[in-house]
Amino acid sequence: MSQIRPFKGLRPLPELAAQIASLPYDVMDTEEARAILKDNPLSFLSVTKSEATMQPGVDPHSSEVYQKAKENLKKYISSGQMKIDEKPCYYLYRQEMSGHVQVGLVACASVQEYRDNIIKKHELTRHDKEQDRVDHITATMAQTGSVFLTCRNKKEIDEFTTAIINEKKPEYDFVADDDIRHTLYVIDADEDISEITRLFSEVPVMYIADGHHRSAAAMRVADAMSKRPGHNGSEEYNYFLAVIFPDNMMCILDYNRVVKDLCGMSEAEFLAKIQEKFIVEENTSEHKKPAKLHQFGMYLAGKWYTLTAKPEIYDDNDPVGCLDVTVLQENVLAPLLEIKDPRTDERIAFIGGIRGLGELEKKVNSGEYKVAFAMYPTSMDQLMEIADSGMIMPPKSTWFEPKLRDAMVVHLIGDDI
Numbered sequence: 001m002s003q004i005r006p007f008k009g010l011r012p013l014p015e016l017a018a019q020i021a022s023l024p025y026d027v028m029d030t031e032e033a034r035a036i037l038k039d040n041p042l043s044f045l046s047v048t049k050s051e052a053t054m055q056p057g058v059d060p061h062s063s064e065v066y067q068k069a070k071e072n073l074k075k076y077i078s079s080g081q082m083k084i085d086e087k088p089c090y091y092l093y094r095q096e097m098s099g100h101v102q103v104g105l106v107a108c109a110s111v112q113e114y115r116d117n118i119i120k121k122h123e124l125t126r127h128d129k130e131q132d133r134v135d136h137i138t139a140t141m142a143q144t145g146s147v148f149l150t151c152r153n154k155k156e157i158d159e160f161t162t163a164i165i166n167e168k169k170p171e172y173d174f175v176a177d178d179d180i181r182h183t184l185y186v187i188d189a190d191e192d193i194s195e196i197t198r199l200f201s202e203v204p205v206m207y208i209a210d211g212h213h214r215s216a217a218a219m220r221v222a223d224a225m226s227k228r229p230g231h232n233g234s235e236e237y238n239y240f241l242a243v244i245f246p247d248n249m250m251c252i253l254d255y256n257r258v259v260k261d262l263c264g265m266s267e268a269e270f271l272a273k274i275q276e277k278f279i280v281e282e283n284t285s286e287h288k289k290p291a292k293l294h295q296f297g298m299y300l301a302g303k304w305y306t307l308t309a310k311p312e313i314y315d316d317n318d319p320v321g322c323l324d325v326t327v328l329q330e331n332v333l334a335p336l337l338e339i340k341d342p343r344t345d346e347r348i349a350f351i352g353g354i355r356g357l358g359e360l361e362k363k364v365n366s367g368e369y370k371v372a373f374a375m376y377p378t379s380m381d382q383l384m385e386i387a388d389s390g391m392i393m394p395p396k397s398t399w400f401e402p403k404l405r406d407a408m409v410v411h412l413i414g415d416d417i
Contacts, residue, residue, distance in 0.1 A: 002118065002151070002203040004107040005239060006088035006193050009409035010142070011171075011184075016042060016081055018174035021182065021405040024145055025049050026129075030060060042081070044407035046072040048136075048144055061132055066139035073140050073410075084412070089188045090196050091409050092161055093243050094170075096181040097402040102249035103161055105196065106184075106409050108239035109149060109206070111222045114215055118205055119149065120387035123212045123395070126343065133217030141414035143218060143241040145406050147211030150380070151203050153246040160199060164192065172408070180402045184409070206244060207387050210400050215240055221413070241411035243404055247384065252377045253353030254289070255399040256360055257328070258369040260347045263337045267301050270336065270371070274298075277331045278307040288357050290376040294324060297357070297374030299364050319386045324376050325394045332373075343395045352399040353377065 012020040019040055025048035028036075033045045033052035046053050050069035051060040058065060076082040091106035113119050137143055165185060172184040187193060208215055218240035225237045262270045274280055278296075283304040288297050294314060296307040309327050316322045333339040339348050349369070351359050360372035378397050386393055 002200045002206050003110040003113055004105075004197065004200045004242075004244070006090045006187075006197075007108045007236065007239070007241075007411055008085045008088055009091060009106070010077070010082055010084050010412055011409050012076075012082050012407060013080070014172055017172040017184075017408070018176070020044050020076070020081065021172075021174075021176070021407045022048065023178075024403055024406055027403060044076075044144070047076075047140070048406050061128075061135070063135075063139075066135050069136060070140045073142060073144075082407075082410070085186070085188070087188060088193070089186055090193055091187060092164060092185040093404070093408060094165065094181075094183040094185070095402045095404075096183075097179075097251075100251050100402075102245050102251065102402075103165065104243040104245040104249075105157075105161065105200075106146070106241075106243050107196075107200075108236070108411060109147065109242040109244075111219050111238050111240060113206075114219055114240070117390075119215070120205055120207045120384075121212060121215075122208065122383055122387040122391075122393045123397075124392055125212050125216045129213045130216050130220070133213050134220050137217060137221045137413070138224075141412060143214070143411040143413060145211070145214055145241070146404050146409075147215045147218075147240055147242045148209040148400060148404060149206045149211075149242045149244045150209045150247050150250055151206045151244060152384075153248040154199070154203060157199050157203075158246065160195060176405070182405055182408065200244075205388075207247075207384055209245070209250065209383070209398070211242075225413075235413075236411065237413040239411075241409070247380045250380050251401055252380065252383075253399045253401050254375045254377045255325075255396050256351045256353065256357075256375050257333070257342075257373040257396075258349050258351060258360060258363045259333070259337055259339065259371050259373075260368065261337075261370050265336075270300070271305075273336050274307065274332065277313050278309055281306045281308075289374060290324075293322075293376055294327060295376055296324065296328060299357075299360050299372040299374070300370070302365070319382065319389055320391050320393065323378060323382060323386075323394065323397060325378070325397045328373060328375070329394055350396045352401070354399070354401050 019042040022044040033049035047069050051065045094103045170183045171186050175181045222237045283306045288304045294309040298305040314327050339345045363369045
């Protein structure tokens with residue numbers, strides 16, 4: 001079963017929601033956040049990227065930065081720009097991007113179920129990024145960003161949430177500056193809350209789509225706070241903020257790669273090496289994106305190529321081995337370009353598919369990078385199969401769009417905010 005529960009959300013006033021709600025902290029750097037805050041001082045980046053409200057050069061992982069996040073969060077509350085709901089609620093978060101619509105339930109998910117692998121993972125976490133979230137949650141006593149969960153589509157849940165959307169007036173409904181529409185509905189009727197809790201109790205497992213560091217950090221904070229006198233397991237810190245989407249609504253985009261050099265090879269030598277494992281064809285058509293699994297786009301020296309993996313280099317019976325990110329890593333990035341660990345190697349960078357293939361061309365044409373690889377998106381079925389098998393995906397396997405906006409709803413985990 002999946003144990004979820006409602007909570008008293010901290011939310012912007014409806015008339016301020018479009019200004020306060022912000023992109024996640026991890027899709028931009030400090031200077032980009034500083035520029036956004038200059039144009040929109042109400043942006044919640046003042047909490048999630050609080051170093052951008054301080055003097056340039058401050059260590060973003062210093063205690064002063066986390067205390068500044070707490071101070072800035074308190075300002076939203078003391079000014080009345082954000083208020084706490086009077087009773088525990090669920091919320092429906094609807095997003096629309098270029099005709100794609102997805103509706104997720106905002107709820108608190110169980111740290112214990114994360115620990116017990118009822119909430120399944122598919123990625124490893126980095127200690128430094130995990131620690132950053134631990135320090136942020138501990139300082140603010142709040143989970144300011146949601147974990148992106150998914151579960152297999154359940155007809156009864158779809159019908160129930162659709163009925164709520166058809167009957168209720170949205171609390172927020174705005175189009176952000178990236179042309180994505182964000183709509184929030186508050187579910188505060190006791191009978192609706194009970195029914196949602198019941199319906200999700202019949203969901204056997206849930207999967208982390210995005211937010212492995214946030215969920216791991218929530219568990220570490222809960223472990224630390226459970227040592228406080230009077231702990232009984234029902235406290236808010238035993239749960240973490242999540243938005244749960246059915247798998248059939250999820251949109252995974254390509255997560256592309258750019259590499260700074262050819263490891264001493266000429267372009268002709270590199271192409272010759274590639275041809276040992278791939279069928280290589282120059283692509284002069286308008287369609288540069290890979291059209292199917294085990295097909296890649298490659299941009300090199302101003303030309304696009306289509307690479308088709310030869311059957312002998314992958315095994316479709318191996319859930320991880322058949323992933324295109326694995327095929328590229330094991331047959332190109334590691335053996336030819338000597339990128340052994342893409343999580344830490346500074347010669348490789350990753351470009352979300354939302355930015356288009358033009359961004360890959362721009363990176364290579366600038367001279368900063370030598371070659372780009374366009375990927376075919378990982379599927380939800382692949383993600384869930386790997387998680388069900390207890391396996392781990394290679395780094396940067398998935399790019400989910402649209403991104404959840406922070407501050408649509410915040411989960412407070414203590415009374416000292």
